[in-house]
């Protein structure tokens with residue numbers, strides 16, 4: 001697509017209601033300084049200087065939807081701990097509807113803590129990542145409560161996203177409910193899952209990254225022709241209307257049931273700082289564009305542009321239509337022309 005067309009596509013983004021069902025995660029960042037090694041064990045002692053929190057996983061997809069201008073509705077589970085209210089507050093501050101977030105006192109809020117530190121003349125680097133994950137499947141009563149919430153949320157939303165990080169919310173019973181209510185209320189559903197994609201039969205769009213696509217196929221994707229085969233096979237395997245495979249710095253490829261295949265190269269390979277959460281930005285942008293009426297290839301171009309912006313920042317991040325417009329205006333038209 002040419003720059004004027006993409007600018008028009010950005011202008012076409014509306015404020016649809018998009019529900020996200022999935023694994024809400026709190027990302028915690030602790031930064032400090034190391035001045036000595038412990039006497040208790042041969043480990044560095046990190047003196048904490050700063051601590052911050054960001055939405056992660058499905059919560060990052062929600063944050064991305066909010067900054068893109070969508071009305072985002074959260075459906076997921078948090079625990080009755082410090083992280084739970086922290087995460088709900090982060091989402092609420094972004095204007096996200098958190099009514100569908102259930103509090104389950106017997107689960108921990110999924111929390112990923114990155115401890116980074118520098119010593120006197122060194123750069124900051126990650127020392128440890130500490131994950132707090134659910135240790136058991138969700139209780140039947142919690143799943144039942146989630147199902148109840150789902151009908152209301154699906155009926156209110158224009159589109160539903162499943163954001164599955166394999167942390168316990170996206171189990172077959174919940175997938176079945178999403179499929180059922182989306183069918184009943186004629187709402188499209190989009191799936192970003194690290195798990196078995198065959199569970200999501202009938203989705204409008206699946207957005208695996210290359211390793212996830214490879215896991216599902218049981219085969220590596222190393223050549224353009226293997227990528228084409230992968231796209232077609234995933235369409236057949238999952239019965240999805242479309243499959244979009246994100247390939248990191250090789251961009252993304254879209255396979256539609258109609259037979260249309262579109263590719264887009266990654267836009268920004270020189271200023272990459274942190275690709276964490278780029279997939280969340282991709283699915284949030286696709287969802288906003290689709291629910292605003294964009295055709296899928298155009299939605300993919302917008303998602304690719306949004307991803308090229310968030311990978312310049314540390315940790316999971318978000319962007320806005322205004323920033324997408326500005327970024328586009330800085331591109332050299334010749335840079336984009338060969339890929340039309």
Ligand SMILES: Nc1ncnc2c1ncn2[C@@H]1O[C@H](COP(=O)(O)OP(=O)(O)OP(=O)(O)O)[C@@H](O)[C@H]1O
Pocket residue numbers: 208209210246247248249250251252266267268269272275276277278279280282303304307308311
């Ligand atoms: N190194 C990179 N250089 C340029 N663009 C990139 C790079 N990595 C990711 N991107 C952009 O982000 C998109 C999504 O990246 P990727 O395929 O890594 O998703 P992902 O693995 O699902 O991410 P996540 O970690 O959020 O799950 C890519 O299609 C591309 O547009």
Ligand SMILES: [Mg+2]
Pocket residue numbers: 192209279280
């Ligand atoms: Mg991903």
